[in-house]
Amino acid sequence: MRRIPIIAMLVTGAGWLAACGGPGTSEISTAMTEFAFSPSSNSVSAGSEVALTLSNDGTLDHNWVLMVADYTVTTPFDESDQAKVFAETTVAAGDSTTFTFTAPSEAGTYQVVCSIPGHLEAGMEASLTIP
């Protein structure tokens, strides 16, 4: 009677896959103003499809720039920092958008900045955590 436990495991596994569908989708949202992201940290699942709703509630254009693992921008944001960007989008003053990207596959805390000159210096920084 070894088959019964194996069948039970298969059924349970199939149910789990149907419920979770792999890494799945992470829906997060962030507001941008002068000069902050709110909230200042978000968490998404490793490798998930992220739907990030960004609203620019400020009076200047802002961008949301996710840096690669283990990297911290040194101000001013320049070409060497641009080479370490994982994903980015810009939102015009008063606009909102939903930006989609695939989350990094490695756990960690990733830096998010606004790369528009002077904005990071003014404190426009956040983090994205992958547990």
Ligand SMILES: [Cu+2]
């Ligand atoms: Cu900005």
